Amino acid sequence: MNINLTMIGQAIAFFIFVVFCMKYVWPPIMAALQERQKKIADGLAASDRAARDLELAQEKSAQELREAKQQAAGLIEQANKRAAQIVEASKDDARKEGQKLIEQAKAEIEQERNQAREALRAEIAVIAVAGAEKILETSVDASKHNEMLEKLAAEL
Amino acid sequence: MAGSASEYIQHHLQNLTYGKLPAGYERLDANGNVVDVLDQATWTMATSASEASDMGFWALHVDSLGWAVGLGLVFLIVFRIAAKRATSGQPGGLQNFVEVMVEFVDQSVKETFHGKNKVIAPLSLTIFCWVFLMNLMDLVPVDFLPQLFHLMGFQYMKVVPTTDVNVTLGMSLSVFALIIYYSLKVKGLGGFLGELTLHPFSSDNLALKVLLIPVNLLLEGVSLLAKPISLALRLFGNLYAGELIFILIALLPLWAQWTLSVPWAIFHILIITLQAFIFMMLTIVYLSMAHEDSH
Numbered sequence: 001m002n003i004n005l006t007m008i009g010q011a012i013a014f015f016i017f018v019v020f021c022m023k024y025v026w027p028p029i030m031a032a033l034q035e036r037q038k039k040i041a042d043g044l045a046a047s048d049r050a051a052r053d054l055e056l057a058q059e060k061s062a063q064e065l066r067e068a069k070q071q072a073a074g075l076i077e078q079a080n081k082r083a084a085q086i087v088e089a090s091k092d093d094a095r096k097e098g099q100k101l102i103e104q105a106k107a108e109i110e111q112e113r114n115q116a117r118e119a120l121r122a123e124i125a126v127i128a129v130a131g132a133e134k135i136l137e138t139s140v141d142a143s144k145h146n147e148m149l150e151k152l153a154a155e156l
Numbered sequence: 157m158a159g160s161a162s163e164y165i166q167h168h169l170q171n172l173t174y175g176k177l178p179a180g181y182e183r184l185d186a187n188g189n190v191v192d193v194l195d196q197a198t199w200t201m202a203t204s205a206s207e208a209s210d211m212g213f214w215a216l217h218v219d220s221l222g223w224a225v226g227l228g229l230v231f232l233i234v235f236r237i238a239a240k241r242a243t244s245g246q247p248g249g250l251q252n253f254v255e256v257m258v259e260f261v262d263q264s265v266k267e268t269f270h271g272k273n274k275v276i277a278p279l280s281l282t283i284f285c286w287v288f289l290m291n292l293m294d295l296v297p298v299d300f301l302p303q304l305f306h307l308m309g310f311q312y313m314k315v316v317p318t319t320d321v322n323v324t325l326g327m328s329l330s331v332f333a334l335i336i337y338y339s340l341k342v343k344g345l346g347g348f349l350g351e352l353t354l355h356p357f358s359s360d361n362l363a364l365k366v367l368l369i370p371v372n373l374l375l376e377g378v379s380l381l382a383k384p385i386s387l388a389l390r391l392f393g394n395l396y397a398g399e400l401i402f403i404l405i406a407l408l409p410l411w412a413q414w415t416l417s418v419p420w421a422i423f424h425i426l427i428i429t430l431q432a433f434i435f436m437m438l439t440i441v442y443l444s445m446a447h448e449d450s451h
Contacts, residue, residue, distance in 0.1 A: 002171075002173075002208060002209050002211075002212075002215065002322075003213065003321070003322060003325070004173075004175065004211070004212070004213050004214065004215040004216065004217070004322060005175075005213065005214060005215060005216050006171075006215075006216055006217040006220055006221055006320065006322035006323065006326070007322040007323075007325050007326040007329070008326065009216060009221045009326070010220075010221065010224060010317075010322060010323045010325075010326025010327060011326040011327070011329060011330045013221070013224060013225050013228060013326075014282075014286075014326060014327050014330045015330060017228045017231075017232060017282050017286065018275070018278060018279050018282045020232055020236075021232065021235070021278040021279075021281060021282045022274065022275060022278035022279070024236055024239065025232065025235045025236055025239045025278065025281070026239075026258070026277060026278040026281065027239075028239040028240065028242045029235075029238065029239050029242050029254060029255065029258045030258065030262070031242070032242035032243060032244050032247075032251075032255075033244075033255060033258070033259065035244035036244040036245075039244055
């Protein structure tokens with residue numbers, strides 16, 4: 001157990017090693033550790049924030065969904081009302097149109113009947129004259145008896 | 157057998173020493189015959205234990221210093237590689253290991269030392285890893301490396317640097333120098349002297365106070381000086397004793413050695429880690445005491 005220069009050599013080596021460790025080993029490792037700690041903390045904070053945001057978004061979407069449903073219900077009601085109105089209106093229109101058509105048809109029928117009556121009237125005069133001619137076997141002056149015949153026709 | 161056993165043990169406990177032999181020194185061979193008389197002071201490798209001790213202070217334990225520096229370099233290179241590759245992303249295996257060590261040391265320092273000091277944490281890391289590696293050499297079977305170096309022509313080879321009191325003293329005295337430095341820096345010369353002379357006994361009476369100064373100085377001086385000595389001798393004693401027991405076990409017949417060496421080696425894993433940890437913790441405690449300006 002001799003005490004000698006080894007002690008001083010060891011002290012010098014110790015000094016150099018500590019300085020090296022202090023300058024080139026400790027700081028980079030500590031920096032990496034602290035940076036990772038910060039990253040993890042940031043990540044956790046971000047996930048918290050994201051969870052909160054998600055909750056908010058869900059709430060908002062539920063709210064909007066509710067509103068949209070209400071709106072849709074309102075629209076449907078309105079549409080139903082409107083449809084009923086339209087149906088009513090078109091029923092009215094159809095009824096009126098039908099009435100009009102019926103009236104038109106009636107007028108046409110009336111007109112035709114009148115025409116037919118006129119034609120019949122004209123022809124009946126001729127037939128009557130012809131019949132009278134046959135009966136009298138004489139010629140009847142048409143112009144002389146025309147007035148009388150027309151009266152007869154009017155009576156028809 | 158007794159002679160050869162004690163020779164074996166002494167051979168194992170002898171450092172490879174390079175030092176200065178004075179002029180007129182008689183060099184002896186193994187049988188005690190004078191083979192050479194030096195006509196001037198010579199730096200040379202000691203060939204026997206008596207030569208090594210005759211070299212006095214001007215000698216180097218080449219083996220202790222070589223292994224210590226080599227192991228220190230192993231520590232620094234491994235940690236430097238990890239530090240260079242250090243990423244704040246996903247760490248690899250080496251970085252994981254290094255980070256565990258660094259965080260462990262950092263935690264120990266933070267628990268004990270509350271001031272601001274950039275030296276203490278890296279100092280503690282260096283102490284822990286370096287002392288651990290030096291202690292670890294104790295687990296290499298006692299004859300492996302000495303035999304290997306014997307074949308390479310080295311007469312002595314002690315591979316566990318911490319079984320050399322010079323190594324442990326070199327470290328503890330460095331720590332002691334730091335204690336003095338930080339005491340002076342934090343408390344000032346007056347504060348440091350006051351701490352040494354005015355405690356633990358103090359009085360309001362000025363005369364009595366002056367009278368108590370020598371007593372206090374003696375007590376505090378002893379406790380101050382005991383720090384480096386106890387730090388060095390605790391580590392040295394534990395490792396020296398452990399090494400000695402390994403050497404004694406190696407004296408047993410080959411077939412019986414494992415029954416003792418295996419349990420002792422397993423137990424020794426605990427001791428070497430614990431001693432490295434204790435050296436580190438006490439360094440932290442001493443330095444934090446040096447920083448406390450409580451008086």
